[in-house]
Amino acid sequence: MSFNVVFFGPPAAGKGTQAKIIESKYGLKQLSTGDILRAEVAAQTDLGKQAKDIMDAGKLVSDDIVIGIIENAMAQASDAKGFIFDGFPRTQAQAKALDDMLAKTGQKIDIVLELKVADDAFLDRIKKRAEEEGRSDDTVDAMATRIAAYRSYSAEVLPYYQAQRDIVPVDGMQAVDDVTTQIEQALGKVQNLAA
Ligand code: AMP
Numbered sequence: 001m002s003f004n005v006v007f008f009g010p011p012a013a014g015k016g017t018q019a020k021i022i023e024s025k026y027g028l029k030q031l032s033t034g035d036i037l038r039a040e041v042a043a044q045t046d047l048g049k050q051a052k053d054i055m056d057a058g059k060l061v062s063d064d065i066v067i068g069i070i071e072n073a074m075a076q077a078s079d080a081k082g083f084i085f086d087g088f089p090r091t092q093a094q095a096k097a098l099d100d101m102l103a104k105t106g107q108k109i110d111i112v113l114e115l116k117v118a119d120d121a122f123l124d125r126i127k128k129r130a131e132e133e134g135r136s137d138d139t140v141d142a143m144a145t146r147i148a149a150y151r152s153y154s155a156e157v158l159p160y161y162q163a164q165r166d167i168v169p170v171d172g173m174q175a176v177d178d179v180t181t182q183i184e185q186a187l188g189k190v191q192n193l194a195a
Pocket of ligand 1: 011033034035037054055056058059060061062066086087088089090091094146
């Protein structure tokens with residue numbers, strides 16, 4: 001029995017933090033295309049070299065690349081109870097490819113969460129993360145592009161999921177623990193995941 005979560009939310013909304021908490025509590029594997037791409041850049045692989053400039057500019061890496069990344073990552077973690085897709089899908093083509101990949105093994109997306117954060121909270125969070133993690137795309141300019149990119153890709157992908165199911169909103173302005181509680185309640189409504 002597997003359980004798959006798509007976790008939507010703007011950059012620096014706390015998605016990664018929450019996904020990691022849910023991952024360790026429920027044995028789901030977090031798959032963040034952003035994290036995997038950053039590791040490729042750090043390791044200076046061909047893929048990383050191809051992706052670096054695009055990422056630094058806050059633009060989207062091609063569908064083929066990220067779909068391939070997810071396919072590999074899912075195959076490598078085939079013993080996971082399910083996946084939390086974080087930062088993926090970002091286009092309808094990616095969303096469709098994900099449904100198709102899961103369908104091959106009789107799986108599906110079980111819940112779509114949308115973490116919501118007020119517009120003016122972004123810049124403060126991004127500045128804080130830039131200080132803490134030193135990511136090369138955490139600059140004010142790249143952030144503006146990434147927020148705009150989030151708006152446009154969520155306007156493309158959320159309707160794809162809305163046509164299939166209700167998207168569950170999560171208030172990302174609350175304290176970390178309270179956000180986790182909201183997510184656990186949402187997951188519990190869909191399926192009783194044994195911790
Ligand atoms: P993130 O950590 O999710 O904000 O991703 C960082 C950067 O990686 C993005 O700004 C994109 O350049 C790239 N990226 C991550 N995931 C995807 C995706 N699903 N499709 C296209 N580009 C992506």
